[in-house]
Amino acid sequence: MTYVKDGASLERSKTDDPMVPDLYEVKSLLRELDDTFTLTVSLPGQMEQFRFSPGQFNMLYKFGVGEVPISISGDPGATGELVHTIRNVGPVTDAMSYLRPGDMIGVRGPYGSSWPVEAAVGKDVVIVAGGIGLAPLRPAILHCLNHRDQYGDLVLYYGARSPSEMLYEREIERWRRRGLHVEETVDHAEPSWTGHVGVVTHLIDRGDFHPDKTLAFVCGPEIMMRYAVQALTDSKVPDTQIYVSMERNMKCALGFCGRCQYGPVFICRDGPVFPYQKIAPYMKTREI
Amino acid sequence: MIKGLEHVLDVHPIFAGMDQETRHLIAGCGKNVVHEPGDYFIREGDEANVFYLIRHGRAALEVHVPGREPIVIATAGENEVLGWAWLTPPYRWHFDVRAVEQIRAVSIDAVCLRAKCKADPAVGFAFYKNFTPLIASRLDATRLQLIDVYGQPKAAPEPELESGPPAKPAPPKPADPQ
Numbered sequence: 001m002t003y004v005k006d007g008a009s010l011e012r013s014k015t016d017d018p019m020v021p022d023l024y025e026v027k028s029l030l031r032e033l034d035d036t037f038t039l040t041v042s043l044p045g046q047m048e049q050f051r052f053s054p055g056q057f058n059m060l061y062k063f064g065v066g067e068v069p070i071s072i073s074g075d076p077g078a079t080g081e082l083v084h085t086i087r088n089v090g091p092v093t094d095a096m097s098y099l100r101p102g103d104m105i106g107v108r109g110p111y112g113s114s115w116p117v118e119a120a121v122g123k124d125v126v127i128v129a130g131g132i133g134l135a136p137l138r139p140a141i142l143h144c145l146n147h148r149d150q151y152g153d154l155v156l157y158y159g160a161r162s163p164s165e166m167l168y169e170r171e172i173e174r175w176r177r178r179g180l181h182v183e184e185t186v187d188h189a190e191p192s193w194t195g196h197v198g199v200v201t202h203l204i205d206r207g208d209f210h211p212d213k214t215l216a217f218v219c220g221p222e223i224m225m226r227y228a229v230q231a232l233t234d235s236k237v238p239d240t241q242i243y244v245s246m247e248r249n250m251k252c253a254l255g256f257c258g259r260c261q262y263g264p265v266f267i268c269r270d271g272p273v274f275p276y277q278k279i280a281p282y283m284k285t286r287e288i
Numbered sequence: 289m290i291k292g293l294e295h296v297l298d299v300h301p302i303f304a305g306m307d308q309e310t311r312h313l314i315a316g317c318g319k320n321v322v323h324e325p326g327d328y329f330i331r332e333g334d335e336a337n338v339f340y341l342i343r344h345g346r347a348a349l350e351v352h353v354p355g356r357e358p359i360v361i362a363t364a365g366e367n368e369v370l371g372w373a374w375l376t377p378p379y380r381w382h383f384d385v386r387a388v389e390q391i392r393a394v395s396i397d398a399v400c401l402r403a404k405c406k407a408d409p410a411v412g413f414a415f416y417k418n419f420t421p422l423i424a425s426r427l428d429a430t431r432l433q434l435i436d437v438y439g440q441p442k443a444a445p446e447p448e449l450e451s452g453p454p455a456k457p458a459p460p461k462p463a464d465p466q
Contacts, residue, residue, distance in 0.1 A: 130437065130438060131437075159438070160438055161436065161438040161439065165438065187433045187436070187438070188359055188360060188361055188433070189359075189360040190358075190360065191348070191350065191357055191358055193360060194346075194388050195363075196363050196365070197348065197349075197360045197362050197363040198362050198363060198429055198433070199429045199432045199433060202429055205425075206365075206367070220437070220438075221437040223435065223437050224432075224437045224438075227432060
């Protein structure tokens with residue numbers, strides 16, 4: 001491993017080709033949902049040097065099939081393994097869903113910008129997640145909980161399609177016990193569900209937080225993020241204090257190929273986490 | 289009228305901006321009610337002659353489907369308004385409503401309120417003005433639910449494969465950062 005991590009930047013030794021992945025060994029694959037699994041990989045003996053910031057992503061290579069960008073969903077304070085929660089949505093992720101302990105995959109990263117957890121010190125943090133969007137936020141949640149005394153109120157509003165499609169259910173209970181206020185909602189449910197039913201923006205509307213001293217992190221389907229941001233600004237959270245994580249198809253992850261260009265920025269290099277204010281005009285622009 | 293009831297109306301957002309006299313008039317149509325967990329206190333097709341200001345607890349709006357469990361399509365909780373079928377003829381409920389937790393609420397007799405609105409159009413205007421945004425927000429929320437935002441998108445193609453066997457023909461799927 002030759003990464004020397006400093007914040008969101010990344011350096012490689014001059015002899016390394018940044019497009020060549022390192023070989024990681026699969027430690028475990030946990031089925032989270034019907035179409036979602038958590039892959040834990042390790043680079044034996046060298047993981048101590050691997051550092052990432054919450055919100056960053058890796059390029060994961062299933063040899064013989066292809067490479068995909070996947071957000072890191074592990075604990076940034078823990079070393080020894082890399083954790084990714086992956087939704088099976090195409091040939092590459094489908095092939096990854098069959099990985100077994102001992103199999104090898106390629107990893108390049110970490111790449112991209114991160115959730116501003118340092119800037120949030122002393123403030124309330126409102127996290128809005130939709131569906132698989134909870135996975136890129138998990139490192140930020142774990143970071144805040146690991147440093148619980150540095151933050152004000154920690155709130156998670158989590159929306160999913162149905163109760164059986166909610167990620168990290170058991171872990172969310174542990175987060176509650178560690179001081180995270182969690183409100184969950186689903187689009188529809190069966191009668192045994194005792195939580196909210198409705199859109200996640202509704203939780204924001206009736207939320208109890210201090211907008212002036214709040215930083216909001218939003219991740220989920222883009223359409224959900226648009227409405228969530230609107231609900232946050234309607235609740236008087238300044239748009240300078242809202243951050244969103246964007247996604248687009250990527251290829252190089254280094255800002256060279258332009259595949260993930262979004263208006264004037266590249267999602268891989270300038271994102272995936274953006275201050276909302278920076279990309280607000282493009283989120284409202286069709287065909288980008 | 290119980291003084292506590294008027295206080296509830298004084299602070300409830302649905303009555304924001306109404307003068308004290310109007311709120312007092314509306315409070316005359318209200319009473320405190322309690323529904324225990326599991327109680328179905330609204331049934332689809334029944335006459336809708338009441339609405340609720342929920343003070344504590346949560347209610348589930350359900351659609352019953354023959355041969356399967358009911359589907360919960362929305363919930364209403366503390367400080368929310370439950371029910372607007374009483375606003376428009378033929379004043380019929382469109383869903384069942386079950387108490388998920390014990391519910392303490394103020395129920396407003398809609399027959400009484402409609403009569404007061406008819407007798408004094410200024411009251412009617414004030415009330416409908418405050419109630420319409422609630423209906424609009426419910427409609428917006430329903431539209432968002434219809435979009436199924438958490439479903440797998442169908443339009444975005446996965447990046448071309450660089451090596452290995454060609455992908456099996458399959459519906460295009462994204463391979464974006466997750």
